[in-house]
Amino acid sequence: MQAVRVMNVRREVWPKPLTRRVLTIANQKGGVGKTTTTVNVAMALAQHGLNVLVIDLDPQGNASTALGVAHAVGTPGTYDVLLGSDALRDVQVPVEAAPSLYCVPATIDLAGADIELASQVAREYRLKRAIASYDFDVDYILIDCPPALGLLTLNALVAGEEILIPIQCEYYALEGLAQLLNTVELVKSQLNAELEVSSVLLTMYDSRTKLADQVADEVRRHFGPKVLKSVIPRNVRVSEAPGFGQTVMTYDAGSRGAIGYLEAARELAERGRPADAAPAEHAAAPAAPDHATSDQFGPDGTQEGQS
Ligand SMILES: Nc1ncnc2c1ncn2[C@@H]1O[C@H](COP(=O)(O)OP(=O)(O)OP(=O)(O)O)[C@@H](O)[C@H]1O
Numbered sequence: 001m002q003a004v005r006v007m008n009v010r011r012e013v014w015p016k017p018l019t020r021r022v023l024t025i026a027n028q029k030g031g032v033g034k035t036t037t038t039v040n041v042a043m044a045l046a047q048h049g050l051n052v053l054v055i056d057l058d059p060q061g062n063a064s065t066a067l068g069v070a071h072a073v074g075t076p077g078t079y080d081v082l083l084g085s086d087a088l089r090d091v092q093v094p095v096e097a098a099p100s101l102y103c104v105p106a107t108i109d110l111a112g113a114d115i116e117l118a119s120q121v122a123r124e125y126r127l128k129r130a131i132a133s134y135d136f137d138v139d140y141i142l143i144d145c146p147p148a149l150g151l152l153t154l155n156a157l158v159a160g161e162e163i164l165i166p167i168q169c170e171y172y173a174l175e176g177l178a179q180l181l182n183t184v185e186l187v188k189s190q191l192n193a194e195l196e197v198s199s200v201l202l203t204m205y206d207s208r209t210k211l212a213d214q215v216a217d218e219v220r221r222h223f224g225p226k227v228l229k230s231v232i233p234r235n236v237r238v239s240e241a242p243g244f245g246q247t248v249m250t251y252d253a254g255s256r257g258a259i260g261y262l263e264a265a266r267e268l269a270e271r272g273r274p275a276d277a278a279p280a281e282h283a284a285a286p287a288a289p290d291h292a293t294s295d296q297f298g299p300d301g302t303q304e305g306q307s
């Protein structure tokens with residue numbers, strides 16, 4: 001029954017955004033489902049007629065692994081874009097499982113990028129510039145961030161206009177969120193006035209526990225309609241998929257995890273960019289200061305006072 005539903009859904013073509021959407025998937029808390037969300041939403045969008053680029057910005061290279069893309073040391077990828085002169089287009093790799101999905105792989109070289117970037121000119125704008133000159137025809141760019149608020153994540157926050165925050169329905173789920181939101185506000189006021197938290201996704205939801213419901217309620221109270229209606233259940237097929245170099249969308253399309261991500265991706269596509277849906281509100285957003293600086297960020301680009 002479930003498989004039939006998925007097959008029917010797959011015949012749909014989801015709406016293309018008016019212009020390319022750049023979504024940063026961020027939460028400095030580790031293991032909350034950032035990578036899983038990035039690759040599965042990307043695959044779902046690609047399976048529904050949209051052209052998608054995933055930028056793996058995490059030295060762990062988990063998004064590259066899940067998309068079946070090589071990322072051994074020496075593979076050209078995100079590092080060469082941020083610290084060399086490679087264009088995104090030159091280092092992107094087609095994902096075998098979906099003809100309209102590409103990935104810029106991350107190698108372990110990226111582990112030193114925070115320190116290497118610190119002494120560079122316009123260190124926060126490297127990714128933004130690379131994306132601005134990326135002329136490949138994609139509808140979505142999804143950026144998978146590492147679990148830290150260092151220069152790599154800062155580059156993503158400056159480059160994108162929308163943030164998608166995955167929140168795990170577990171103890172301490174909201175821990176650190178204030179720090180993330182504070183960083184977002186700082187970036188917004190100094191480096192990227194367009195930035196906004198557009199969506200929050202509840203991940204690894206276990207319907208058998210009261211705690212999951214409590215966390216979900218609290219997140220919905222705090223973020224209101226930004227929280228996607230679709231919730232991703234905890235599902236073993238989701239965690240098995242990367243071991244086969246796959247997303248759960250291709251590994252087991254009928255699984256509860258795949259259906260959850262399918263619904264979440266559809267919701268994202270149908271909602272569109274918040275700025276397109278509410279132009280009046282967008283126009284009223286505070287403008288960037290004339291002299292945007294990164295003074296409030298420390299020498300390594302992270303917010304000062306942040307551990
Ligand atoms: N819905 C789910 N059901 C079961 N396991 C899941 C689910 N979502 C994610 N996982 C597993 O939880 C772990 C953490 O997920 P993931 O790697 O996506 O988190 P992350 O936020 O990207 O982590 P990091 O901060 O290290 O980058 C992985 O082993 C993943 O396979």
Ligand SMILES: [Mg+2]
Binds near residue numbers: 035
């Ligand atoms: Mg990850």
